[in-house]
Amino acid sequence: MTRSPATPAAKAAAGTSTKKAAGHSAAKGGASRSPTAGDETDASLNTAEALALGDAIRTFVSGGRDTRAMELLRKLACDPPQTLLLEGGTAQERFFAAMYWAALLNCPGRAPQTDGAASPRSLPSQDPASGYDEPKTPCLACPECLRFLSRSHRDLFLFDGTAGSIKIAPVRELKSVLGTPPREAAKRIVIFAEAQALTEEAANALLKSLEEPRPGTAFVLLVPQREQVLPTLVSRSWALTLAWPDPGSAGQEEEQEWSRRFAEFITQGTGLFERSGARGSMDAAAAATALTALQRGLAAAMAGPASLPGNPLARAFAALPPERLRMADEVIAEARECLDFMVAPGLALEWAATRFFLLLPRR
Numbered sequence: 629m630t631r632s633p634a635t636p637a638a639k640a641a642a643g644t645s646t647k648k649a650a651g652h653s654a655a656k657g658g659a660s661r662s663p664t665a666g667d668e669t670d671a672s673l674n675t676a677e678a679l680a681l682g683d684a685i686r687t688f689v690s691g692g693r694d695t696r697a698m699e700l701l702r703k704l705a706c707d708p709p710q711t712l713l714l715e716g717g718t719a720q721e722r723f724f725a726a727m728y729w730a731a732l733l734n735c736p737g738r739a740p741q742t743d744g745a746a747s748p749r750s751l752p753s754q755d756p757a758s759g760y761d762e763p764k765t766p767c768l769a770c771p772e773c774l775r776f777l778s779r780s781h782r783d784l785f786l787f788d789g790t791a792g793s794i795k796i797a798p799v800r801e802l803k804s805v806l807g808t809p810p811r812e813a814a815k816r817i818v819i820f821a822e823a824q825a826l827t828e829e830a831a832n833a834l835l836k837s838l839e840e841p842r843p844g845t846a847f848v849l850l851v852p853q854r855e856q857v858l859p860t861l862v863s864r865s866w867a868l869t870l871a872w873p874d875p876g877s878a879g880q881e882e883e884q885e886w887s888r889r890f891a892e893f894i895t896q897g898t899g900l901f902e903r904s905g906a907r908g909s910m911d912a913a914a915a916a917t918a919l920t921a922l923q924r925g926l927a928a929a930m931a932g933p934a935s936l937p938g939n940p941l942a943r944a945f946a947a948l949p950p951e952r953l954r955m956a957d958e959v960i961a962e963a964r965e966c967l968d969f970m971v972a973p974g975l976a977l978e979w980a981a982t983r984f985f986l987l988l989p990r991r
């Protein structure tokens with residue numbers, strides 16, 4: 629997720645997620661169990677959002693870069709592993725795949741269709757003549773699917789690590805639920821998005837839960853690369869790799885975001901730390917992209933006025949006297965060195981940003 633201002637926990641917990649939350653939203657660093665009671669006023673909004681999310685997932689599943697992986701998921705759903713680890717792709721694609729998995733395991737429309745009551749918008753199944761054990765497609769539109777998609781299902785537990793670290797308390801809390809059967813669903817779904825945000829304690833607590841058989845529960849760990857979580861968690865999981873993100877457009881977009889954030893920080897002293905300090909989302913690759921954005925901005929500033937429009941970072945750097953431009957170049961090089969020496973990526977970026985802030989002449 630390149631742009632993920634922390635969704636206010638209370639808002640998400642109340643089930644009034646924003647449009648942006650179609651990617652992710654949940655109580656910060658904790659489990660989101662959006663209560664169903666008391667949301668009547670937001671019900672239609674939630675349904676509309678859930679339907680939109682369902683459409684986005686459908687597009688991702690059938691027209692995305694991951695049709696092969698989704699086909700595998702459908703087959704896997706016939707005999708689902710207790711823990712599925714999804715790596716690769718983008719954070720949003722991993723989340724889509726996780727919600728698709730939740731629907732695959734729970735959509736009543738997946739069963740051989742006899743009564744036609746399942747859904748108004750169900751897709752034709754992969755193979756209409758298929759037998760009982762053949763992979764089927766969830767409808768993503770029936771009440772059961774929509775409860776999952778709107779995150780209001782009582783058997784959905786979503787731990788959102790995109791907004792902060794996932795701490796041990798909610799993971800412990802989950803443990804008390806795991807001993808009981810799902811309340812309504814065929815499978816209780818427990819999603820860790822993104823699992824690299826688990827604190828060490830929380831990861832160990834989760835590991836204990838995964839070690840025991842939990843027939844009513846399907847765990848899903850989302851992570852950019854499996855190396856980012858404890859090897860013991862990986863070895864407990866059935867790992868599926870989504871197609872790695874296309875570095876072209878996604879990388880460009882991310883770089884532009886960094887460019888905007890740095891420009892804002894250098895000129896106003898705000899807008900950066902909430903991104904660079906977001907645990908779990910700041911890895912060395914993201915920091916390297918951020919430094920590339922800086923380098924490009926600096927190069928554009930050095931190249932002269934013609935290259936300034938459309939590049940806010942270049943405009944910010946252009947205010948630097950020439951000797952300070954050289955210093956800025958050194959700062960970027962030193963920040964790269966920090967990354968090479970495994971300095972925490974967020975820290976390396978914040979150090980560089982603070983240096984730039986001080987380099988810029990102030991009135």
Ligand SMILES: [Zn+2]
Pocket residue numbers: 731734735736737747766767768769770771772773774
């Ligand atoms: Zn359904």
